[in-house]
Amino acid sequence: MRHVTLCQAPPGRSAMYASLVDLGGDDLLCAFRTSTLDGNDPWTNLDDEIVCLRSRDGGETWPEDTLRPIHGDPEQHDYIECPAPLLASGDVLLVFYQVSPDHDEDDATAWRTRLLTTRSSDRGHTWSAPQVLPTPIAAPACYGGIKRLRDGSLLLNHYGMVADAAPGLSAPALLRSRDEGQTWGEFAFIAYEAELAQGQGVRGINETSVAELGDGRLVAMSRTY
16 A cells, blocks of 8 residues: 655644545545644644645645635634535535534533535635535534435435433434535434433444445444443
């Protein structure tokens, strides 16, 4: 296996959570998060930004002059942990989430977070204004990517707090889009066993990966904490 450096972050900055998109041919796009390091902690600065780089030779080189901004909110923490798909139209759809800087680390039910999507219609050169994704889960975060099923619909994997459960209990869920990510609905829990989880001393279930089997069934792998 050969290793290639995609981005060497400047001293004092981080480069995290790469999301790779195959644009066809030898063209690749990689979105990631960067921020100033506070000691060894890359999470606590509001200068964080989601950016992308391009490769035109199958990932052999990633020229710095292809670096483009995607989103950065000076009043929110912006996190990307979700691989992005190339849509049938040629657009790239990226989902990320924001967390308010004044949230209480010890009380996840008080976190103010939201899911957002942005898209590029020119192969990563420019990106649309972010749109908020509606979900009944509180304090949502995205993980595991957007999956395209064989019927053409998209599934967005995310997780968060369940309003009618014990404080701090999280559960993974799905949203579906049948119009290439323009609208989302058909919310469904992947795993929500509140009584069982609490009885076993489990605070919640999150960070789930979903795959479609050959017969159309979905299989999901989650972790508890």
